[in-house]
Amino acid sequence: MGWHEVMEAEAVRTAASPFESARFGRSVERLTVSAESAAELSDVRAVVLASDADIIILRYPAERVGWFAGLTTLGRTAIPADSLTYWRLRVGEGRAPDPEPGIWPGGAPATADVRALVRGIFGAYGNHYLANPLFDAGAALDGYEEWALRSAAQGDCVVVSGQAGVLALATLEEDTVRTEILLAGVVPAAQGRGVYGHLLRAVEDRAASRGAAEVVISTQGHNTRVQRAWGRYGFEPVQTVLTVHLIRNRLLV
Incomplete structure (x- = not known):
């Protein structure tokens, strides 16, 4: 939304x-x-x-x-x-991690990579569709995949890569004022290694290069782990x- x-x-x-x-x-x-x-x-x-x-x-x-x-x-x-829950970061105020050997931003993911990333990252994500007995969980995940593929096809995505390939993906919606992160996450094998901070830095850098004033993002209220990461980076909560x-x-x- x-x-x-x-x-x-x-x-x-x-x-x-x-x-x-x-x-x-x-x-x-x-x-x-x-x-x-x-x-x-x-x-x-x-x-x-x-x-x-x-x-x-x-x-x-x-x-x-x-x-x-x-x-x-x-x-x-x-x-x-x-x-x-919706959070906001003023561009230029992020507490970005220092560059690390073996982790770098950039590159356009292939369609097959996007599909695999979405299913690996969001396969267990507890989205609002799961509350509805008429909605199939597998179909909901298909929707996330379609959403990410549309963003990738338009060039509206950022990835962070390493020696093993793409480690993290963020899909975006951008205008002259802000960059909104739609989907963002790290592949399970790379979680807990600080990769997410590098992903946020890549998004903030892209927003700064476009002259945007802010980066915004949202998640389900129960997803407190990622909200802690946003707080550490410098995002502030705005609305529930x-x-x-x-x-x-x-x-x-």
């Missing part, structure tokens, strides 16, 4: 999700209330009641904690699906967003 939708959009944003609908065989709609939106629960209610989607993936600021009780009265089954799946009751019978 992009930074603008979560942090800056003024109105409630709703959109069909054709990729997810095709992947899971159910019509899926995304509904987002940003941190800066003045929307009320009544606005969300109106959108939900008008929707024909089988599943609505709703995200809203965690401070609106009282909303969940109201979501259970809309004629759908409301399933809590964890949270997203709750995720709720609203499912048509007849689909769960």
Whole structure:
């Protein structure tokens, strides 16, 4: 879920999700209330009641904690699906590691490398799809792979390599103001060796070369290990967003 939708959009944003609908065989709609939106629960209610989607993936600021009780009265089954935490780094303020022999940034990964990296890095990642009994975990991983391949095809990715090949991958979305890290991780065999810090440095260096002011990133709330790494590097927490799946009751019978 992009930074603008979560942090800056003024109105409630709703959109069909054709990729997810095709992947899971159910019509899926995304509904987002940003941190800066003045929307009320009544606005969300109106959108939900008008929707024909089988599943609505709703995200809203965690401070609106009282909303969940109201979501259970809309004629759908409301399933809590964890949270997203958003962090931000001002470019130039990262506590980057010193260069190390045998670890270097750069290079464009081949399609086969991207597939293997995503499956190795994210195969056990506890994403929000796992909360939904109608979503297949394997199909969710396929979605991550497709997402990463689209970024790689557009040149919107950074890798860190070593003698054994590509050690870490980050896929990006970039504009004139910021660089957003979409997916980022280190292959299991290279974890615990400080490679992740070199990956963040490569992203920050790329953002600086483009004149971007900040790097932003998000993860599921339970993923505290990576959040500690962000804190060590210099990222600061900005926002937590709750995720709720609203499912048509007849689909769960």
